[in-house]
Amino acid sequence: MLQTVKDYLKITWADEDAAIQGIIGRGQAYLNGLAGAELDYAVCVSNDEQYAADLRAILGELTAEPAEGEEAMTIDEAIAQILAAEGRRDSCTAKPSLAVSLLLDYCRYVYNNASEYFEENFARELLRLQLQEGIKAMPEVVPDEV
Numbered sequence: 001m002l003q004t005v006k007d008y009l010k011i012t013w014a015d016e017d018a019a020i021q022g023i024i025g026r027g028q029a030y031l032n033g034l035a036g037a038e039l040d041y042a043v044c045v046s047n048d049e050q051y052a053a054d055l056r057a058i059l060g061e062l063t064a065e066p067a068e069g070e071e072a073m074t075i076d077e078a079i080a081q082i083l084a085a086e087g088r089r090d091s092c093t094a095k096p097s098l099a100v101s102l103l104l105d106y107c108r109y110v111y112n113n114a115s116e117y118f119e120e121n122f123a124r125e126l127l128r129l130q131l132q133e134g135i136k137a138m139p140e141v142v143p144d145e146v
Contacts, residue, residue, distance in 0.1 A: 098128060
């Protein structure tokens with residue numbers, strides 16, 4: 001989460017990492033308290049570097065001479081591995097959740113010494129988050145069978 005916040009705030013130096021990590025922790029506690037639940041702050045971003053490394057490994061295995069007693073990789077096996085690598089890459093691309101978006105903005109406000117305005121400026125989003133978490137916490141009602 002630290003790198004995500006630093007990217008959002010356009011911070012490229014490491015001098016403030018500890019302070020930013022503290023802001024993140026306080027923000028998570030603050031939002032959890034407002035929502036009345038432990039929120040998920042996982043951020044999944046496409047990892048193109050890992051995808052490229054996977055492709056290089058697959059192509060290397062496809063073009064390499066097999067060791068004695070081993071069979072060479074077939075085109076079908078290579079295609080299956082490439083599709084699996086694409087699936088891993090694509091499954092990791094996601095829009096940030098409402099909790100993550102609010103946390104990023106909370107960190108922005110605190111970092112810029114404007115935390116007193118956060119709740120006022122994000123009242124709608126905070127209410128939406130509270131409603132979402134409240135609905136998740138409701139017991140599932142099964143209608144009576146007739």
